[in-house]
Amino acid sequence: MANPSSLAASLSPEASPDLVKRAELSEIDASTKAPAIFLLGSSVLWLLLGTVFALIASFKMHSPNFLGDYEWLTFGRIRTAHLNAVVYGWSVNASFAVAIWLMARLARGVLRHTGLLFTATVFWNLGVTIGIAGILLGDSTSIEWLEFPPYATPLLFVAYALIGAWAIITFRFGKSNHIYVSQWYILAALFWFPWLYSVAQIMMIFSPARGTVQSLVNWWFAHNVLGLWFTPIGLAAVYYFLPKVLGKPIHSYYLSVLGFWSLAIFYNWAGVHHLIGGPVPVWVQSAGIAASFMMVVPVVVTAINHHMTMVGSFGALKTSPTLRFIVFGAVSYTLASLQGSSMALRSWNEVTHFTHYTVGHSHLGMYAFFTMVMFGAIYYILPRILLKEWPSAPLISVHFWTTAVGVIFYVVAISVGGLKQGFEMNNADIPFIETVKNTIIYLELRSYAGVLMTVGHIAFAVNFTWMLAKRRKAGATAPTLFRTGPEIELEASAR
Amino acid sequence: MNRAPLIFLGIFFALAFSWTGIVLVNQISYGDLTPVYDENDGIAYPQALPGIAQQGRLVYQDLGCVYCHTQQVRRPGFGADIERGWGERQSVARDYIREPRVFLGSMRTGPDLRNVGTRYVDTPTSKAGSEWHHRHLYDPQITSPGSNMPPFKFLYETRKIVGEPSVNAITHLLPEQYQPEAGYEVVPTKRAESLVAYLLSLKDTYAYPETNNVYVEPAPEETKAAGQKEESK
Numbered sequence: 001m002a003n004p005s006s007l008a009a010s011l012s013p014e015a016s017p018d019l020v021k022r023a024e025l026s027e028i029d030a031s032t033k034a035p036a037i038f039l040l041g042s043s044v045l046w047l048l049l050g051t052v053f054a055l056i057a058s059f060k061m062h063s064p065n066f067l068g069d070y071e072w073l074t075f076g077r078i079r080t081a082h083l084n085a086v087v088y089g090w091s092v093n094a095s096f097a098v099a100i101w102l103m104a105r106l107a108r109g110v111l112r113h114t115g116l117l118f119t120a121t122v123f124w125n126l127g128v129t130i131g132i133a134g135i136l137l138g139d140s141t142s143i144e145w146l147e148f149p150p151y152a153t154p155l156l157f158v159a160y161a162l163i164g165a166w167a168i169i170t171f172r173f174g175k176s177n178h179i180y181v182s183q184w185y186i187l188a189a190l191f192w193f194p195w196l197y198s199v200a201q202i203m204m205i206f207s208p209a210r211g212t213v214q215s216l217v218n219w220w221f222a223h224n225v226l227g228l229w230f231t232p233i234g235l236a237a238v239y240y241f242l243p244k245v246l247g248k249p250i251h252s253y254y255l256s257v258l259g260f261w262s263l264a265i266f267y268n269w270a271g272v273h274h275l276i277g278g279p280v281p282v283w284v285q286s287a288g289i290a291a292s293f294m295m296v297v298p299v300v301v302t303a304i305n306h307h308m309t310m311v312g313s314f315g316a317l318k319t320s321p322t323l324r325f326i327v328f329g330a331v332s333y334t335l336a337s338l339q340g341s342s343m344a345l346r347s348w349n350e351v352t353h354f355t356h357y358t359v360g361h362s363h364l365g366m367y368a369f370f371t372m373v374m375f376g377a378i379y380y381i382l383p384r385i386l387l388k389e390w391p392s393a394p395l396i397s398v399h400f401w402t403t404a405v406g407v408i409f410y411v412v413a414i415s416v417g418g419l420k421q422g423f424e425m426n427n428a429d430i431p432f433i434e435t436v437k438n439t440i441i442y443l444e445l446r447s448y449a450g451v452l453m454t455v456g457h458i459a460f461a462v463n464f465t466w467m468l469a470k471r472r473k474a475g476a477t478a479p480t481l482f483r484t485g486p487e488i489e490l491e492a493s494a495r
Numbered sequence: 496m497n498r499a500p501l502i503f504l505g506i507f508f509a510l511a512f513s514w515t516g517i518v519l520v521n522q523i524s525y526g527d528l529t530p531v532y533d534e535n536d537g538i539a540y541p542q543a544l545p546g547i548a549q550q551g552r553l554v555y556q557d558l559g560c561v562y563c564h565t566q567q568v569r570r571p572g573f574g575a576d577i578e579r580g581w582g583e584r585q586s587v588a589r590d591y592i593r594e595p596r597v598f599l600g601s602m603r604t605g606p607d608l609r610n611v612g613t614r615y616v617d618t619p620t621s622k623a624g625s626e627w628h629h630r631h632l633y634d635p636q637i638t639s640p641g642s643n644m645p646p647f648k649f650l651y652e653t654r655k656i657v658g659e660p661s662v663n664a665i666t667h668l669l670p671e672q673y674q675p676e677a678g679y680e681v682v683p684t685k686r687a688e689s690l691v692a693y694l695l696s697l698k699d700t701y702a703y704p705e706t707n708n709v710y711v712e713p714a715p716e717e718t719k720a721a722g723q724k725e726e727s728k
Contacts, residue, residue, distance in 0.1 A: 061604070064635070064645045071649040076559020138557035144601060171499075179498060188506040195510055199518065204596075211591040213518075213526045215599050220517045228510065264509035272517060277569040278599055279586040281525070284517060350574055354565060354603035425603065428578035432606050437641045 028104050029384045031111040035118050036385055037468075039097035040378060042125045044464050046089025051450075051457050053082035058450050062443040072136045080147050081135050087145070087225075088128045088156070091366065094374040095233040096121065096163055099186045101381050102240055103167045106183050107174025111166070120162035127156035143204050143214075145222035150205050157197060164190040181256040182240045185232035188264060192228040196221050212280050216272065223271030226365060231267070231333075234373045235259075235302065238330050241380055242309050245323045246316060251308035255301050263298035266291045273344035276353060292344030299337040306330045319481045321396045325376030328404055332368035336361065351426060356439060357418025360411045367453075368407045375399070375460065382464075383479065388472045390480035395463040397482060402456035410449035417442025528592050531703055540701040541593050544693070551693025554650075554686045556596065563644070565600035566609040566697070580614070581607040582699065584706050590699045605644055612698035628691040629665045629683060637670055650687035656680050663688070 057079040059066045067073045104111050111117065131148030134140070139149035148156070167190055171183065200221035203209045209217060243250045250256060272280070272288025310327060317324050339361055343352050352358060379396065383389050390396060417439045424435040530539040544552065555561070568582035576582060586609055591597045615624040630637045633651055635644040651665070653675045660666075664680040675681055683691070 060645060061643055064643050068646045069648060074558060074647070074649075075645045076562050077557075079562055080559050140557060140559060142556040142559060142561045142596070142598065144561075179502065184502055187502065188509075191503070191506055192510050195514070199514065203518070203522075208595060209522060210526050211528060211594070212588045212597055212599065213522050214597045216517055216521050220513065224510075224513075261505065261509075264506065265512070268510050268513035269516065274601055275599070277573050278567050279588045279590065281521065281588075284521060287516065346573075353574075354601065356604075358601070426575045428575040432579065433639055433641055436604070436643060440643065443643070 024108065025105065028108065028110055029101070031114065032101050032104050033385050034114050035111070035121050036097045036101055036381065038118060039093045039100075039121050040382065040464075041468070042121075043090050043093035043097065043374075044461050046085050046093060046128070047457055048461055050082055050085035050090055051454050053078050053085055055447070055450050055454060057082050058443070058447045062440045062447065071138075077136055077138070077140065080140055080142075081132050083145070084128070084135060084147055085132055086366070088131070088148070089125075091230060091370060091374070093121075093125070094378065095189075095230065096124070098237055098374065098377045098381065099190070099233055100163070100167055100170070101385075102182055102236060103170050103186055104174075106176065106180050106240070107171045108176040109170045109174030111170055112173070113166075117163065117166045120159045120166070123155055124159035124163065127152050127159060130155070141205060143218055145225060146200055146204060146218070153201055153205070157194070157201070160194060160197070164194065180240075181250070181253075181260060182236035184260050185236035185239070188260075189229050189232040189236075192224065192232075192268075196224050196228065212275075212278070215275055215278065216280055216284065219271040219274040220268075221271075223274065224268055227263075227267035227270060230366065230370045231263070234329065234333065234370045235263075237373050237377045238306060238326055238333075241322055241326050241377060242306060242330070245320050245326070245380070246309065246313045248309070248313070251305045255305040259298045259302040259305060262294070262301065266294040266298065270295060270340075270344070273349065276344070276346060276349045289344045289346065293341050295337060295341050299334060299341075303330075303334040307334075321390075321393075321400065321480070321482060322376045322380040324400055324482075325372045325379065328400075329369050329371075329373035329376065332364060332372065336365040336369050339364065351422040352418065353422075355418040355422040355425070356414045356442070357422060360415035360418055363407065363414070364411050368411065372403065372407075375403070378464075382467065386467065386472070388467065388470065390463060391466045391470055392463055393480050393482055395459045396480065398459040399456045399463070402452050402459070406449050406452035406456060409452065410446055413442050413445035413449060417446075525588055528589055530592065531589070531701075533701075540703070541590055541699070543593050544696050547689050547692040548696040549693075550685075551689035551691065551696075552594075552596075554690040555598070555693055558647070560608075561598045561600045563600075563602055563604035564606065564608045565603055566597075566607065567599045568607060568609050568699075576607060579606070582610040584699075584702065586699060587703060587705055589703050589705065605642075608694070608697055610698050610700070612695050613700065615695070617695060624695050625691050626665070626668050628694055629687065630668050632687060632690070633665065633669065633681070634673065637673070647687070650684055650690065652682050652684055653679055654682060 056067060056073060057075060060068075060075045060078070064075075071077075100111065100117075103109075127148075131152035134149035134152055135147055139151075140147045141149065167186065171187065200217055203217045204214055204221075208214060239250060239256065269287055269291030272284050273292045276285050276289065278285075307330070310330075317327060342348055343358070343361060379390065420442070421435055421439050424430045424438060425432075530541060532539045566586075568584070568586045569576045570585040571577045577584075590609075591599075612624075615627045617624040627638060629651075631639065632647045634646040634648065635642040636646075656678055660680055661682050664682050666675065666680045669681065673681075
């Protein structure tokens with residue numbers, strides 16, 4: 001049950017597990033090696049750099065004189081560098097690696113012409129490097145989520161187009177007749193992102209629209225990067241790894257279809273909720289609110305599907321690192337999305353908009369959901385590409401507990417502070433400066449949570465580097481688990 | 496494989512839907528909004544920014560001020576923007592049509608700046624507005640103790656006085672602990688001057704035809720309730 005083709009077996013009856021398939025999968029995994037290792041290696045480097053930027057920005061928020069004399073480290077720039085490093089550096093690189101690997105495996109197609117793909121991934125990282133340097137040196141566009149200066153973006157676009165094309169070619173030439181739900185999400189994300197990115201670049205930077213039409217384009221893009229790029233990639237990974245590690249099929253095929261299409265229809269209208277009460281037509285705001293609320297449908301459907309798959313298999317959480325991260329991410333997805341829907345309601349938005357509460361929400365989504373799922377995926381993928389196991393289980397354990405506890409602590413602290421800020425800001429009897437002073441303690445708590453998460457990232461990076469550097473042992477193929485599983489099947493399936 | 500074209504069509508139309516609704520329809524409906532010419536004043540509103548303020552707008556952009564300061568006033572009864580004195584009326588789309596880049600912002604770590612030019616004002620006889628901004632930018636603790644805004648000392652130059660002291664120097668505005676050594680003075684750079692000019696220029700005071708429509712008088716019940724609250728204090 002636990003061999004690599006169990007998923008295919010669970011979905012189409014004629015696919016039966018055998019050694020030929022196993023060899024084929026091994027060949028497919030091997031074909032993704034060069035680009036995947038480069039993408040994952042760069043993503044880990046960006047994660048570390050983004051974390052350093054985050055800590056500096058976080059400390060500056062409660063101690064404004066910290067590094068206050070350096071122009072390139074001023075809050076407005078370092079905060080922006082943090083966002084772009086973790087979004088376009090860490091998250092997109094990791095998404096590329098996971099998307100390409102999943103696509104090759106699920107389409108049962110060997111990745112071709114990896115040299116060109118490898119070049120594209122190098123260009124992507126070159127573009128991100130130029131962009132971040134540009135932000136720190138003062139060339140930021142100050143458009144949220146599109147801060148990279150105009151001289152970096154064409155390079156990024158071309159690199160993206162090549163990487164996306166490779167995944168689609170792999171899909172097209174694959175041998176599989178079945179299109180698994182993860183592939184829908186990946187294909188959709190690969191198609192949506194360049195559309196969003198090119199429209200936003202043209203209407204915001206190269207030929208700016210007039211007035212607040214820009215703001216509509218801005219949030220149509222920025223929220224859809226989350227909803228139509230990171231969310232589909234994250235969900236694709238959950239849909240693959242959850243049944244894979246557990247060795248049983250996903251709860252309901254029909255629910256996954258419903259979840260996909262309702263997400264596709266509703267999510268892309270939701271971005272306007274960032275402009276509630278702003279100087280844009282009220283009907284678009286209302287449409288955005290309605291769409292945000294309708295997101296409850298895909299979220300609940302997907303949650304039922306994921307969590308019902310999990311029911312009865314909680315024991316496996318004790319052993320499998322991948323499963324632990326993926327389940328943490330899946331639960332966070334449900335919470336972050338329901339919270340997001342509530343924040344779009346006008347009466348609640350009046351309080352939470354413009355406060356740190358929104359920052360808490362974004363970290364619940366991008367970190368507790370997406371980043372944790374990517375960690376889980378990397379713990380599964382890397383051993384299969386390198387044909388060796390993770391060197392240290394304790395380091396994985398440190399990584400999980402520091403990031404999990406850290407991000408919960410982070411979100412709780414900043415959300416409480418944000419709510420206090422929101423309620424006080426709407427009460428004109430309280431002087432504004434008092435509302436600022438009252439948030440400082442929560443901003444300090446957030447910094448401590450950030451330090452904890454940093455420890456986890458360092459543990460992850462050490463384990464990652466150690467794994468790349470260590471020599472492969474002949475014959476040793478036991479997976480690195482937290483502890484030996486109680487049953488043979490679990491132990492094997494956790495691979 | 497056969498279902499791939501169908502899935503692709505679905506994926507295409509999903510995004511085409513919002514692209515049409517959010518981007519295209521709005522671009523068509525108000526993407527060519529024009530200024531309003533006031534015959535009494537002989538001026539088209541909103542007015543273009545003076546050149547130095549345009550340069551200041553770029554400084555505002557490169558330092559990332561937008562990440563802590565919004566530039567949008569919400570309507571009366573939705574938040575306390577008006578009560579806090581951040582504007583006399585709600586911001587409307589026409590306010591922004593002259594701006595090459597719109598800085599609506601999404602975060603209020605600091606106050607809204609849409610009308611900061613009405614709060615700190617230079618007059619022909621006084622430079623109180625610019626002086627406040629220079630002191631505040633040099634170190635926010637001077638004007639707003641307890642603020643978490645970073646200092647922008649790097650926009651100012653501490654240099655040796657050669658001959659006559661500079662007329663632009665702000666040395667005399669700074670408290671004792673910020674004073675440079677004797678024989679030195681603190682002078683704003685070009686960027687500091689233009690940033691201050693930009694901040695002084697931020698004001699939406701003109702009443703467009705549409706601002707009269709969006710202004711909603713607070714309902715009588717609410718004023719009564721608010722009045723009672725005040726009495727109870």
